[in-house]
Amino acid sequence: MKALVLNQDFRPISVCSIQRAFVLVFNKKVEMVASFNGHKFHTVDNEYSIPAVIRLQCYIKVPYRSVELSRKNIFERDNHTCQYCGSKKDLSIDHVIPKSRGGGSGWKNLVTACKACNARKGDFTPEEAGMPLRQQPFKPSFLMFLRDYIGFKYEEWKPFLTAG
Ligand SMILES: [Zn+2]
Known part of the structure; x- marks a missing residue:
């Protein structure tokens, strides 16, 4: 509590x-x-x-x-749900635009993703990977x-x- x-x-x-x-x-x-x-x-x-x-x-x-940008708070914002497949298990943080492609590390580029989706998406953008986001990430x-x-x-x- x-x-x-x-x-x-x-x-x-x-x-x-x-x-x-x-x-x-x-x-x-x-x-x-x-x-x-x-x-x-x-x-x-x-x-x-x-x-x-x-x-x-x-x-x-x-x-x-402002809300502290942390793994825990990103999970909270995303309701502990993978933003690609909806799974609630094995969660990790995904860079929507991969770091290697110049993607930032702010609220708008970080989402909750299960490890399977994270691995599948790899170094691709959601469009390239054919994995649309369930909602656009935002700064609460x-x-x-x-x-x-x-x-x-x-x-x-x-x-x-x-x-x-
Ligand atoms: Zn997933």
């Missing part, structure tokens, strides 16, 4: 581990806005709610938050990423992901 971090104005700005959220709440660095229903953290003497949404005490300026915005790819997992986050 992860905690959603809100700015003082309730806009989502980040995500952190629940361990970290718990420490921040415990040390009164942040306010707990929502907790995970039905989950408690037990110590010998006490039980604590597990923070699902926390809010900073002070407003911080966040100019633009941070809020969209939270909402569509991570937020849906947690009911507790939903009320805070509607803005923007």
